[in-house]
Structure formats: structure tokens, C-alpha cells
Amino acid sequence: MRAPRPVPTVVLRALALLATLLVPLLAPVPSRAADAAADVVAIAAAIEETGAETRLVLTLSAPVEPRVFAIDRPERIVLDLPKVNFQIPAEEGARSGGLVASMRWGLFAADRARVVIALAGPATVTDVAVTARDDGAHLLTLSLAAVGAEVFAARVAADAGAFRTASLRPAIAPDPAPADTRPTIVIDPGHGGIDPGAIAAGGVEEADIVLAFALRLRERLSESGRFRVLMTRETDVFVPLTERVGFARRAQADLFVSIHADSISSAPQVSGLTVYTNSDEASDRESATLAERENSADALAGIETREARDEVADILRDLAARETRGYSHVFATTLVEGMGGVARLNKNPHRQAGFVVLRAHDVPSVLVELGYLSSRRDIALLTSEAWKDGATAAMTASIDRFFAPRLGDRADAAAVSP
Numbered sequence: 001m002r003a004p005r006p007v008p009t010v011v012l013r014a015l016a017l018l019a020t021l022l023v024p025l026l027a028p029v030p031s032r033a034a035d036a037a038a039d040v041v042a043i044a045a046a047i048e049e050t051g052a053e054t055r056l057v058l059t060l061s062a063p064v065e066p067r068v069f070a071i072d073r074p075e076r077i078v079l080d081l082p083k084v085n086f087q088i089p090a091e092e093g094a095r096s097g098g099l100v101a102s103m104r105w106g107l108f109a110a111d112r113a114r115v116v117i118a119l120a121g122p123a124t125v126t127d128v129a130v131t132a133r134d135d136g137a138h139l140l141t142l143s144l145a146a147v148g149a150e151v152f153a154a155r156v157a158a159d160a161g162a163f164r165t166a167s168l169r170p171a172i173a174p175d176p177a178p179a180d181t182r183p184t185i186v187i188d189p190g191h192g193g194i195d196p197g198a199i200a201a202g203g204v205e206e207a208d209i210v211l212a213f214a215l216r217l218r219e220r221l222s223e224s225g226r227f228r229v230l231m232t233r234e235t236d237v238f239v240p241l242t243e244r245v246g247f248a249r250r251a252q253a254d255l256f257v258s259i260h261a262d263s264i265s266s267a268p269q270v271s272g273l274t275v276y277t278n279s280d281e282a283s284d285r286e287s288a289t290l291a292e293r294e295n296s297a298d299a300l301a302g303i304e305t306r307e308a309r310d311e312v313a314d315i316l317r318d319l320a321a322r323e324t325r326g327y328s329h330v331f332a333t334t335l336v337e338g339m340g341g342v343a344r345l346n347k348n349p350h351r352q353a354g355f356v357v358l359r360a361h362d363v364p365s366v367l368v369e370l371g372y373l374s375s376r377r378d379i380a381l382l383t384s385e386a387w388k389d390g391a392t393a394a395m396t397a398s399i400d401r402f403f404a405p406r407l408g409d410r411a412d413a414a415a416v417s418p
């Protein structure tokens, strides 16, 4: 008997397309609220204190259906919303009042937004209401009242299951390209969405700076056609740290470059481009602090960092990790050399620390701090078009040099092929 023939992919695709076309016809007519939710804009966030109550009022362009959860360590209230375009500067989230210590907001996934409210003490949500204003705006009002630690803990326990489900995100999938034999480079613009990263005094956000840089770098790298270039995010959306690592591994990347521009407020003298590679032991105290802060990105968005577990035997993984570490170091050295001509380098431009995002055991990985938003000189450079042009060109040249032997480019045999 002949084995059944697999259904050709093209047929499956056609069926899937047909299904997407039919589903809207079969599904109940969506409500007006759901329709409008596609382009909801948030234009203001205000904290109101009335007696024992603290109210958070979000001004929105359309009504939404919010979901609230209490989470602990530290005590927070999470407000999940459909996709919302936040036209409120992230720095306004630093405002506090009553039971609200600070807030952050932004996209949590492509179609979902999240507001995380850090509480000044244990509190519970007593009311959530969405009301229409005469001018067409809709006010989402969240009322908070202080409660004892035990009541708060009970709320957290009751919400835990639903919150875990609400925090699941679809994996970001790299395009399958089995026939593509070019080296694969994954550019990872740090932060995004609900996590704006560092915020400079003038309101410039790290997430925006690094995305603009990464998009330009992709353009440059793609010009020669020598590389397959992928990005972990191309918009202002949150991507968990381990998901960034998972993306690079699934793409079988040959190089992972995470782009950042953090702020070290405790050390404003720290400035200039720095390339970090992974190490359990940090090269210095500032690097350790920086890695610690970077590694807390997921927790700030309300989710736990889940370390990817490999099925590979530990000894094999360790061997691969050692080899990968060697390549990461070679690339870091190549990059520092290449950037020296165009960027102002940190006085110790190659440093090490335990960054979660650099932990793929089989993908050479570096994290580049383009500069520090705590340094005025760096902000001026990072926001300059001329600097971005020069720096992306130099980074592209360094990547070319690193892959030169593998690409059969005998002009430069100095670099080691991964």
C-alpha cells in the first residue's frame, strides 16, 4: 500500500487563506467597540487623589475593554488593553501620586497594549469604568484603594492563572529560508513597546534611538546582498529577552547584534561606544549593574524571564558555548577596531557581563551600547544623522571583515570565520 502523499504546501496555504476569508463571514458581526479598538489612541494619563482613593484616568479616542490583574514582587497592577497607540511621552510615566508610584505603557504584543502601574503600597482595584465625554473622547478610570498585605496577596493568587495566560505572546518567527546559504545576521534593537529603555533628560527614548539605528544598519547590511538580515523587532513593540535569543537560535543566526543606548545615572562620566560580550563574571561594577538592569526588562513589563533550556547534553553545549564565546570575542575586537574611526569609544570599549540576551550557546553575540543617554555628548551624537550614517557604515564594514574568510573574500584574511 502506498503511503498517503503529503498535502502540498501550496494547497495548505490556499486552504488557510480561504479560512481567513470565510471566518469573518461565519463569525458574529464584531461590535462597534471592537472595530474602533483597531486604532485607539491614548492622549493623556492623569492621576487623581480623592480621599483614600487614587484614580488613574486615561483619555482615549475610543472605548476599550480593559482587564486588570494584581502582581507582586514588587506590588503592581497590570491593565491589559487591545492595541493602543500611546501618544503620551514615556517620561510622564515617572509621575506619582497617592497609591501610584510610577507607570509604564506601550505595546506588549503586536495587537495588545499593557499599562503597568507600580504601587506605592498594597492596593486593590475597586472600580474600572469607561465613560464617553462630550467631545468624543473616552475616559478609562481605574480606582485604587489601599488594602492590607494579606488582601493584596490573595488578589495576586486569584489573578495568577489568568495573568499567566494574558502574558503569553506568540513567538516571533524568523522567515524560514533553508535555501539561503548566506550568513544570517540578527539585529536586535533593545527595548520597545511597554519598555522604553533609558529616557534622556530631554525625553529621548532609548527604544526609539536604537530602532532607528537598527533599521539603518539593516539597510546598509542588505545593500551588498551578502547577508540574510533579520530583526527581532521592526516597530515599537515589546519583545521578551529570551524571545530575542530564541529568535536568533531558530533563525540559525551566525551573528547576533543587540543595539542599546542605556543610561548610567550613577556614573555620568561613563560615555562612548562600548561592546559587551557575555560572561558570568562582569569585567567591572558598572557593567554588572548595566546587565542587571537590562535583565530586568521582562519583569518591568510584568512577565518572568524564562531561561531557555536546551535538550542537548550539557557537555556538548558547553563545548559549543566555548567556541561561540571565542567568535563573540573576535567579533567584539573587530567591531571595536572598526568603530574607532567614526565613534567616540568608551575608555574600555570591550567589556563583559552576564546579559540574558547574549546567552545563545550557538550564536556569536554582542551587545553594543552606542553611547549612554546619561551623557550629553553621547545624546548629541546618537541623534545626529551624520553620526548614524558613519556608525552604521563602520559597523557594516566590521561585519564584512568578520565574515570575509567565510565569504571567500581573500582581501582580508585577518578576521576569523565563524
Ligand SMILES: [Zn+2]
Residues within 6 Å of the ligand: 190, 191, 197, 198, 206, 260, 261, 262, 294
Ligand atoms: Zn538598553
